[in-house]
Structure formats: C-alpha cells, structure tokens
Amino acid sequence: MLNPRFQQLPAHTWTQLRALLDKVPAGRNAPLDLTIGEPRHPMPAFINEVLEANSVGYAKYPPIQGTPAWQQAVAGWLERRYGLPAMDPDQHVLPVSGTREGLFNVAFIAIPDSKSGQRPLVLMPNPFYQCYAAAALAAGAEPFYVPATASTGFLPDFAGLDPAVLARTALIYLCTPANPQGTVADQAYFDSVIGLCRAHDITLVVDECYGEIYPDAPPVGALEACLSMARRGLGDPADPYANVLSFQSLSKRSNVPGLRSGFVAGDPRLIAAYRELRSYAGAPSPLPVYAAAAAAWSDEAHVEENRVLYRAKFDAAERILEGRFGAYRPGGGFYLWLDVGDGEAACRDLWGKAGVRVLPGAYLARPDASGYNPGAAYIRVALVNSLEVTELALHSIRDTLEGGTP
Structure with missing residues (x-):
C-alpha cells in the first residue's frame, strides 16, 4: 500500500x-x-589526489560527526567566510551527504506531530526546490507555498502571512541565493524572518548551496546574520544561532556534485537532534571523502x-x-x-x-x-x-x- x-x-x-x-x-x-x-x-585536481592518498579509509566505517580534520576545515571556513568566531564543530556543525539529503531529513527532527493543535505547516518560496515539499509531506506536515515573484523581489514575504498560518508553522525553508531567481537575502530580510521564527517557535532552514557563486559582493549568510542580530541586541549572545540551520555544499562551490559532501551548521539543540537521527538513518561520508572535503573547504583559489x-x-x-x-x-x-x-x-x-x-x-x-x-x-x-x-x-x-x- x-x-x-x-x-x-x-x-x-x-x-x-x-x-x-x-x-x-x-x-x-x-x-x-x-x-x-x-x-x-x-573538478579541482587535488580532489582525486586526496581521494587516492586516503583510499585505505574505504575499509573503515566513517564517523557520523566527521573527522577532526574535516571539522577543523569547516569551522575555519565558517570563520573566514562569515566571521563566525569559535564555532564548536561538536555542537554547531554536522556533515551531510549532499544538501538534498540534509534538507530532506531535517524535517523529521524539526516538525512535531501537531502545532497549535493542527497539522503543522512547512512554508517555502514558490517557485522552490522540489525536495522541500517532499520533505514536508514525508514528515506529516502540509506544504504551504509563499509567492516569490517579481512583486516581492523574488523573495517570499513570510512576515505578511496571516498570524493563524504562522501559529501552525513548524519549519520554513529559504534558499539564498534563490533557486531559480538568484535573489540574495540581505541583513534586513534575515532580521525579519529570523525574528519571526523565534517569535513563533519555527525552525528556519536556509539552503545556501549557491552562496559561493556571486558576481561581486559575497551574499550575507544566515548564521552571519544571526551573529549580527545578537551583537545588536536582537538575539541572545549566549545562543546566537537559535532556531536557525544553514546548509552548505561543495557541489557548486568546488564542482564536485558527485562527491555528495556538505554540512549543516547552527542551533546546537537542532544539531544534537539531527546527529541522533543520522546515527540511525544517515549515511556518513567515507573517510577519503572527508579528507577531500577538508582539502576543498581549506582552499579558496x-x-x-x-x-x-x-x-x-x-x-x-x-x-x-x-x-x-x-x-x-x-x-x-x-x-x-x-x-x-x-x-x-x-x-x-x-x-x-x-x-x-x-x-x-x-x-x-x-x-x-x-x-x-x-x-x-x-x-x-x-x-x-x-x-x-x-x-x-x-x-x-x-x-x-x-x-x-x-
């Protein structure tokens, strides 16, 4: 059936x-x-070199949380790219086997059985990456499509929704730079949507897999925006990433879509729950892939x-x-x-x-x-x-x- x-x-x-x-x-x-x-x-030439040099690692089960070298490389990149100081990889970062897997599975830890006594809603821009809707349905929620058209600057106006909709919302998917329109959320937009999520106990999942392909200025990142809010008194400095998860990938950044390597970073409570889920159902990257990914996150040339x-x-x-x-x-x-x-x-x-x-x-x-x-x-x-x-x-x-x- x-x-x-x-x-x-x-x-x-x-x-x-x-x-x-x-x-x-x-x-x-x-x-x-x-x-x-x-x-x-x-594909960068060093990827194959690192995979071959670490090929013996295919004979071992890889760790869910990544290797120490991978964790250090990702934490270092987050600090260089977004100015995020002292990111603790054990608390704030977790590998995913490509962002599609991560974006889909996060729904299972972020969506309760009911919200405000009703079936939960998952908000997403319309148009959108199709994985979002499938994830919402798989987790028992109802997809709710928010227009992202020329009239809204190709970004969804979550703040303009009926309060009854927001009361039922468990999760919001946001893609920036957006697929397909290429629109980039700025700090003011993040202030609005992050504040909204915290006020209504909503998890904000930000798909940033296109964030390293830009014409001039690098796009503001979701966690960068969280830190800015905390420094301006709009969040808890002791818990700056509350309610927010950012998904990053090497596929577009490093031209290795087949490597299936990315990560999720943000709210430590959500990361801990996600790590537990992946302990049961996740497929961690092989050790050679962790090594290649660490090399890729460490190189900007x-x-x-x-x-x-x-x-x-x-x-x-x-x-x-x-x-x-x-x-x-x-x-x-x-x-x-x-x-x-x-x-x-x-x-x-x-x-x-x-x-x-x-x-x-x-x-x-x-x-x-x-x-x-x-x-x-x-x-x-x-x-x-x-x-x-x-x-x-x-x-x-x-x-x-x-x-x-x-």
Whole structure:
C-alpha cells in the first residue's frame, strides 16, 4: 500500500520535462542541455589526489560527526567566510551527504506531530526546490507555498502571512541565493524572518548551496546574520544561532556534485537532534571523502577561479540577450530566470527548433488557489556549460524565441 501523503506530489520536475520533450525531435544544433544545475567546470585536481592518498579509509566505517580534520576545515571556513568566531564543530556543525539529503531529513527532527493543535505547516518560496515539499509531506506536515515573484523581489514575504498560518508553522525553508531567481537575502530580510521564527517557535532552514557563486559582493549568510542580530541586541549572545540551520555544499562551490559532501551548521539543540537521527538513518561520508572535503573547504583559489568562469558567462548573457525576456544579472547562483510568456511552449520550441533544452518555470512552482502558477511564464537556464557552449545556446534562445533562425 502506498503512503497517501505522496499522492499530493505531482510528477517530479524531470519526469514532467521528459513527458514534454522526449517525443519531440531535437533541432538543428547538437543537444545543448541547460536544464539541470550540475556544475560542469573542471573538478579541482587535488580532489582525486586526496581521494587516492586516503583510499585505505574505504575499509573503515566513517564517523557520523566527521573527522577532526574535516571539522577543523569547516569551522575555519565558517570563520573566514562569515566571521563566525569559535564555532564548536561538536555542537554547531554536522556533515551531510549532499544538501538534498540534509534538507530532506531535517524535517523529521524539526516538525512535531501537531502545532497549535493542527497539522503543522512547512512554508517555502514558490517557485522552490522540489525536495522541500517532499520533505514536508514525508514528515506529516502540509506544504504551504509563499509567492516569490517579481512583486516581492523574488523573495517570499513570510512576515505578511496571516498570524493563524504562522501559529501552525513548524519549519520554513529559504534558499539564498534563490533557486531559480538568484535573489540574495540581505541583513534586513534575515532580521525579519529570523525574528519571526523565534517569535513563533519555527525552525528556519536556509539552503545556501549557491552562496559561493556571486558576481561581486559575497551574499550575507544566515548564521552571519544571526551573529549580527545578537551583537545588536536582537538575539541572545549566549545562543546566537537559535532556531536557525544553514546548509552548505561543495557541489557548486568546488564542482564536485558527485562527491555528495556538505554540512549543516547552527542551533546546537537542532544539531544534537539531527546527529541522533543520522546515527540511525544517515549515511556518513567515507573517510577519503572527508579528507577531500577538508582539502576543498581549506582552499579558496579554485573557488575564485570558478567565479571568474561564471562571471564570463553572465557577461555573455548580458551582451547576447541585452535585457530581452526580463533578463537580469542575479545576485548569486548560475541560473537565468527568463520571462518568455509561456515557459512550456518556449521549451518545446527551443528543443524542437534549436536543440536547446531548458526547464519550464512551472515545473518548479505550484499553482495558488486561483490556479495561477508563478513560474508558468518563465524558463530556467543553467549556465553550467563551457563559455563556448553557453554562448551558442544563448544565441539560439534569443533567435528562436524572437522568431528568427537559431
């Protein structure tokens, strides 16, 4: 018998995309895939070297909490990147096998059976990363989709919700830089949502997996924002990270999505509960992966080189699209969020005429009560390929959608 909770989920994003395009012959170019957010820049050479040097570690069970070298590397990076002093890895940090696993499983420790005597709600931006809704349903909660549209600056207005909704809310998912729009939450936004969560006893889960890909200034981090609030008297200096968890990953930062290595950091009470859950159900990273991850968190040169490559592709996008389809340079991440009027129709045209595969924005969102889907007019374009492939694809997108020859 199937769990009826999951019948509330539509077909997954990639299932929908295959149904839309698989019977449509590809157009004139060799297939150019700009759908999935899978980094395709070169993996740092030292990753393989460290994995091979530590290969004997595959013969041992790895620790749930990470190795001392991994813990020190992560704590050091948090201090360098966000100015977080004296992060105790045993209290504040825990490895996860990629952020998707972590973001899904955190729901089981943060969502009670009921909130205010009712089924709990989990708030998330709309559009959103599909894992959030599945996690909410798996943990027995009800997903609640909060518009993140141009009218709200592509960030959800959690503070504007009905107090009755907030009273039922157990967990809020927030992605910054946002997937798909690339919007970055600033300190004032964090002040609002963190204060809201503490006032209503809500866990704030911040997905920051795109936080190391940015054009100029590094985005404010969730835990950095917590520390700033505590220093300004807006939080307890003895417990600055209360109610907040930040998820970080090497996938985008270091071009190693297959390494499946990230971490969660923040509220020590939540970290302790999460560690206990992972002791039962988690799959800790092998020792060689911990070693490679420690090396990656300790090195910034490859990350700076990575950002240079992405900047060049966004420069190309600005030059080729020239503001067409509402194109803008995002504050972070590697997506374009283009308003093409009808995302599904545009996807079919781009694939059938030009051999360019992109993602309809509707597949990343849910319709509201009136039937309006905030992603329906958009396509998401992942600038993860080489500059040459990206430029070819962007020319094809512009020419095809304007009715010319790709």
